[in-house]
Amino acid sequence: MSAPILHDFPNQFETERLLLRSPQAGDGAALYAAVQESLAELQPWMPWATDDMTVESQEAVMRRAHADFVARTDLMLVIFHKVSGELIGSSGLHRIDWQVPRFEIGYWLRTSCIRQGYMAEAVNGITAFAFDTLVARRVEIHCDEKNKRSAGVALRCGFVLEGILHNNARHHRTGKLENTMVFAQVRN
Numbered sequence: 001m002s003a004p005i006l007h008d009f010p011n012q013f014e015t016e017r018l019l020l021r022s023p024q025a026g027d028g029a030a031l032y033a034a035v036q037e038s039l040a041e042l043q044p045w046m047p048w049a050t051d052d053m054t055v056e057s058q059e060a061v062m063r064r065a066h067a068d069f070v071a072r073t074d075l076m077l078v079i080f081h082k083v084s085g086e087l088i089g090s091s092g093l094h095r096i097d098w099q100v101p102r103f104e105i106g107y108w109l110r111t112s113c114i115r116q117g118y119m120a121e122a123v124n125g126i127t128a129f130a131f132d133t134l135v136a137r138r139v140e141i142h143c144d145e146k147n148k149r150s151a152g153v154a155l156r157c158g159f160v161l162e163g164i165l166h167n168n169a170r171h172h173r174t175g176k177l178e179n180t181m182v183f184a185q186v187r188n
Contacts, residue, residue, distance in 0.1 A: 004072035004098045009133050011069065015125040018118065019080045020091070022069040027078055028059025030087035038111040045147050046108060047172035072096070075103075079122050081113075088113040091122050093130055093139075102138040103130050107153070114149075123157045131187055138186050144171075145179035159183035 012021030032055045035042065042049035065076040076092040089109035096103055105126055109119045123141075130136040141159050143150035155161070162184050167177040 004096075005070075007072055007098075007134075013125065013129055013133075014082065015121050017082055018088075018122055018125065019082050020077045020122060020125060020129075021080070023062040023065040023076055023078055025059075025063055025066065027062040027087070028057075029055050031062060031078070031090070032058040034087050034089065034110045038108070041111050041114075042108055043173070045144060045150070072098070077126065079109075079118070081118075086110075088118060089122070091119075091126055093126065093134070100138055101134060101136050102140070103134070103136055104140045104142060105130075106141075107150070119153050120156045123153055127157060127185060131185075136187070138184060141183040142180050143183075145181050151181055151183070154181075154183040159185055 012019060014020070032053060035049065035053060035058065039049055039051070062078075065074070068074040069076060074092070074094055074096065076090065076094075078087055079089040079091060080086065081088050087110070089107065091105060091107040093103035094106050105123060107119055107123060127139050130139045139159075141150075141154040143154070145151075145164060151161075160183060162182050165180040165182060168180050169178050170176065171178050
């Protein structure tokens with residue numbers, strides 16, 4: 001198997017309503033706006049969703065994510081609505097094991113865009129990209145057992161709950177032990 005950095009694949013793809021692409025320099029302001037709109041909904045689940053974010057800090061996130069994408073160490077994707085051009089969320093393929101290949105999908109959506117099927121559409125597109133383009137053998141989704149919306153997306157997209165990891169992480173705000181649900185799709 002060649003070194004991951006030598007893997008050639010597109011840095012963007014489309015679904016019916018969405019454009020998903022790797023982060024680029026200049027995306028920080030749009031990311032900042034989406035996160036700020038959604039901060040209250042993100043904070044219980046996402047350790048990175050903090051009150052001290054700035055446009056500059058989010059621009060740095062986008063530039064680091066771009067570098068990671070090019071290096072093939074993490075494949076963050078920003079999600080844009082194809083008609084409006086608005087950044088409506090972020091997802092991607094994380095915790096990559098190129099030897100399998102195995103990927104974990106993480107995701108969040110701008111508050112004004114929830115309950116419209118966008119995240120399921122994005123996850124289905126990313127899953128197809130992982131299997132069809134990256135030749136994945138396993139794609140996972142992990143979420144807090146209490147995060148019913150995230151679990152619902154996984155189930156709607158055909159992921160199977162393989163198990164619950166009990167007391168496997170401390171909550172980033174409360175410090176309490178939390179359970180993590182592990183969903184997966186596999187191909188032989």
